[in-house]
Amino acid sequence: MKPDHSVFVTGMGIVSAFGTDLDIFWQKLCAGESAIKPLAFGDNGALPVKYAAQIDFDALVAGNSAHLPAAGMTEKRGVMGMIAAAKALEDAGLNPSPLSDNRIGIYGCSGVSELSEDDRHQWRKCDKNTLFGLRHHLSPYSGLRCGNDGMVTAIARRFSLSGPAMNVNAACAGGAHAIGLACQSIKRQETSIMLAGGADSVLNLHALVGLKLLGATAITEKWSDRLCRPFDKNRSGLVAGEGGAFLVLESEESALRRGAKIYAEIKGYGASLDAHKLTAPDPAGLGAENAIRQAIRDSGLRPEQIDYINAHGTSTPLNDALETAVIKRVFGSQPPLVSSTKSMLGHWIAAAGAIEAVATILTVKNQFILPTINLETPDPRCDLDYVPQQGRAAPVQNAITNSFGFGGINSCLVIGGYDGK
Template sequence: MTHENAVAVTGLGVRCGAGASVGALWENLLTSRCPARMHAFDTEGTVVAPACPMPEFTPEGYLTAKEARRTDRSVQLAVCAAMDAVTDAGGLHVPAGRRAVVTGTGYGGVIAQESGIGRPDVLYVPRAMPNAGAHWLSVKLDATGPTLTLSTACASGSHAVGEAMQLIRAGRADVVVAGGHESPMTATTALSFGRSGAMITECEDPARALCPFDTDRQGFLLAEAAAFLVLERLDDARRRGARIYATLTGYGSTSDAHHLTAPHPEGAGARACMEQALADAGTPADAVTHINAHGTGTALNDVAEARALTALFGPAAVPVTACKSVTGHSLAAAGALEAVVTCLSLHEEIVPPTANTVRLDPQCDVDLVTARPRKLPAGPALSTSFAFGGHNACLVFDAPRS
């Protein structure tokens, strides 16, 4: 990676069930505290399942009452998280035309979509359209540069961050606010995932239900979240004395071209994506200090991902953590949320443990960090996202260097 292509991460913002702020999320990850609970997905309480919703959320202070009525909950989460990221970065120090926004979402305004069936009003389309988040962020941040929305299911957030880096590299923007947002907490979504066998529908203790790479894993917990990063040229960030959490150095994007909902059984597309990201970063596989895995806790995905990791890095060769054990699975927001965590890990030189996993599946030959955080030296880290549709996105972050 040439110096002029270096991209700094200078701001982080999140809204999720596991934390209404970056600090709260980090604390819950370090202590393996999953706030999952039994959640009623409809007002009648006929669809109830373990999940990770964000309690007592309000966009007050970020959106006016009129704006809140015009936006889906997913967009409200996005605005709050993105504006927090900008505040964390100390603002956007470039002209409006050099500011860009890239969002990732799988469903768009799914709550608006479901509530509007049979009784749409004049605001149905503005609330439901997938690009509404990007629009509202462009308005709130006065960003008149490229404003894009990507939809690649559970890889959307990672793709958004990766494509944001490409905008900076290509000279089309100097600062990009990028991330993912999703609020899929509807009865239809829960029933669909539950009947497919991917989502846990019953358990004794929701907080301990999602156990990635465990022999007894049963699936994921549905969650809502928004996570955003502020990306800017490394030289510019240094010039203004910004705090730099990490540098984004590599991005990979591939397709399994295999099955709509099942991963390639050997993780071929996942491995190719990781190789592409590492090559883009100029980082050899043996230099990677840890991996923030996709780790959904589903039978097929965990094995496919573990096989891809073993094929590339060797058996149990690199420490691996799986954040969804604490955050639940926020679908399109997950990759951006895990990118935030990867930046925090590099900044603090600590990898949070994977919660709940007790018996590692023999088919998953990985060095899973469990029980307590692990101290690691500064160095490159990999964040992975693998999605329905065979979409794969991987990001390489590194500790900032002088």
């Protein structure tokens, strides 16, 4: 039998500060609405980070209890991932109750386990026997109850997914890597349907202090909720967000046989490592450039056939200028339109590539390029058309989405429209 090399997106599910409805999510992004608000945090007075794209977690759990198992839940990231996965399966026309006799697989990314300050306090003050005795009283959402693979295995158990399963640890590029690797699994004919994406939250004291010590986060209060300013001269660091996003990826033969709706095609995937240092990208941007060129080559397209770039666009001084220079090298004198959805959603860290893939897929499907909000003062080093402030209707047949992670881990996806043939 001739191998099937086309991988289509047939379902998408999200959990974000805008909610879980995909249409509302898209409408708010098109309108340039920001999910970044003052951070509600127990000890925020001592924390230099004051703004984030935060989810009302209690309301999320209360409104989506049908998607969650009665027991054995992973912590916060796992909850967001499981809800996003359930909604992706629903959207694809696959029953989200436990599925039988399937070879659906899952590749996901969920970052570092979240430990609450209560957990940490108990952990530090107890000897091992006392701590062991406290295990029955831990919150079901505690990071002490799961490892990094907790989200993937919990989702697989919840929906009886018996295909390939893998948790990808790849920093801020993890969500995009999970999607690319899942596509490769389908192309190798290991399975015909995969769930792929990620969920993450760094909105806890330990993670935010760590990001502050790395010099990655914006801490000024000058811009209040307009703090995330990709490509702007006054950008000063990333603004954290949280959430989950999963795609249902499907071979062409499977999607057409099921009569599934098709959002787009994942045409190419590129991956690279800077091999430079943890806290800064390669000064020449060679790793990022290699990932982009590899993804375009994998798609069979030429650079001039790319119409839009969903940039990594973190609002950090190093990334935005370097990403601009890389785009110029790859695309020459007529680069595509560029925008950063992080300006509205914040940086979801391990899940950033997943939610940005969703935004890029919807861009291709709806022929509308999302804005980069808060871009008010041009930076001479960032001189491309970043679609500032307001979105723009434009023909988009092919787009790429960039994800460049801590430690120089890079991934790039090429997403193309589906013409129904």
